[in-house]
Amino acid sequence: MISKRLFQIANMIPKDMIVADIGTDHAFLPVYLMENGLAKKVYACDNKEGPLSGAIAHIEEANLTGSVIPILSDGLTDVPKDTEVITISGMGSELILEILNAHLSGFENIQRIIVQGNTSVQKLRQYISEHNYRIVDECVVEEYKYYQIISFDLTPAERPLEAEEVWLGPVNIRKRSETFEKYLHERYNYLYKLNLEHPLKDQREFLVLKKVLTGYGERKMLTIYGSAMCPDCVACKRNFDFYGIEYHFIDINLKLHDLADFLSLRDKLPVFDHCKEIGDIGLPALVKEDGEVFLNWEGYLREKGYEVLPEEGEIKAACSLDRKGC
Ligand SMILES: C[S@@+](CC[C@H](N)C(=O)[O-])C[C@H]1O[C@@H](n2cnc3c(N)ncnc32)[C@H](O)[C@@H]1O
Numbered sequence: 001m002i003s004k005r006l007f008q009i010a011n012m013i014p015k016d017m018i019v020a021d022i023g024t025d026h027a028f029l030p031v032y033l034m035e036n037g038l039a040k041k042v043y044a045c046d047n048k049e050g051p052l053s054g055a056i057a058h059i060e061e062a063n064l065t066g067s068v069i070p071i072l073s074d075g076l077t078d079v080p081k082d083t084e085v086i087t088i089s090g091m092g093s094e095l096i097l098e099i100l101n102a103h104l105s106g107f108e109n110i111q112r113i114i115v116q117g118n119t120s121v122q123k124l125r126q127y128i129s130e131h132n133y134r135i136v137d138e139c140v141v142e143e144y145k146y147y148q149i150i151s152f153d154l155t156p157a158e159r160p161l162e163a164e165e166v167w168l169g170p171v172n173i174r175k176r177s178e179t180f181e182k183y184l185h186e187r188y189n190y191l192y193k194l195n196l197e198h199p200l201k202d203q204r205e206f207l208v209l210k211k212v213l214t215g216y217g218e219r220k221m222l223t224i225y226g227s228a229m230c231p232d233c234v235a236c237k238r239n240f241d242f243y244g245i246e247y248h249f250i251d252i253n254l255k256l257h258d259l260a261d262f263l264s265l266r267d268k269l270p271v272f273d274h275c276k277e278i279g280d281i282g283l284p285a286l287v288k289e290d291g292e293v294f295l296n297w298e299g300y301l302r303e304k305g306y307e308v309l310p311e312e313g314e315i316k317a318a319c320s321l322d323r324k325g326c
Pocket of ligand 1: 006022023024025047051074076089090091099
């Protein structure tokens with residue numbers, strides 16, 4: 001029985017190839033591949049005698065001597081050049097990069113490289129992007145913690161990766177698997193709390209997570225923080241829809257992290273001072289493409305030459321903390 005993480009790696013390996021597993025430890029992945037007919041031959045490589053003797057014992061026990069070949073090798077140094085797929089997993093991304101940077105040239109038959117770094121996974125994607133390699137597949141696995149697995153080949157990519165793709169992965173962002181979504185929310189909430197306690201020195205990951213979670217920035221348009229329960233927000237939406245003004249509406253009653261985002265704006269920005277004084281919540285709050293926040297959506301419409309539509313029906317709900325209305 002192999003771990004969920006190694007099982008996913010095995011699933012991402014193209015079938016019937018010569019695979020080299022670098023840093024194989026007990027050779028769990030190589031043995032699994034051969035036992036399940038998923039590879040032609042596997043080199044189980046490690047740079048230390050201890051793990052390698054564990055690998056040899058496991059290979060013998062599985063009766064795979066000859067098809068899983070243990071090799072003492074520092075990184076790729078002594079790995080046979082007929083290798084078609086390289087897997088490197090369960091170590092720090094810096095070490096994976098050291099291994100790739102040292103000896104990848106000379107492997108003419110490489111079809112696929114699958115990497116799973118335990119830390120700083122963005123560095124692996126940065127390397128892939130800088131070398132103009134192409135990410136073929138990715139996945140996020142949850143097994144006590146989250147692991148990101150990246151499969152790439154050496155054919156030229158169409159374009160360099162964008163910042164959010166470097167941090168989170170182009171295929172992950174496209175697929176948006178359930179585990180990836182869960183990872184996004186948990187990681188964002190974690191960084192959000194850290195940032196509240198002590199503003200993060202490096203805000204890049206935090207901003208990227210926010211962007212991918214809210215969709216803000218995907219297209220150039222206004223973001224509106226509001227609520228379906230707030231009549232002024234409903235009126236704002238109705239007017240914007242009527243005049244065909246594009247916006248991205250975030251209902252702060254639906255997700256805690258959206259509510260937290262709105263509150264952090266409300267806590268910090270002077271534009272909310274007046275509503276706080278008079279007990280208003282400050283909805284809808286509109287954020288321009290450049291990040292400027294404003295509350296006067298009617299003024300915004302008039303500036304654009306549109307007349308604000310007459311109110312529709314009776315206003316039943318309230319937008320003020322004292323429940324008096326908007
Ligand atoms: C934590 S284990 C990972 C085992 C397995 N790959 C996995 O994903 O579960 C890391 C292994 O990498 C080996 N290792 C570390 N640096 C290495 C290097 N430069 N070349 C080859 N193996 C290395 C260690 O000896 C250890 O057995």
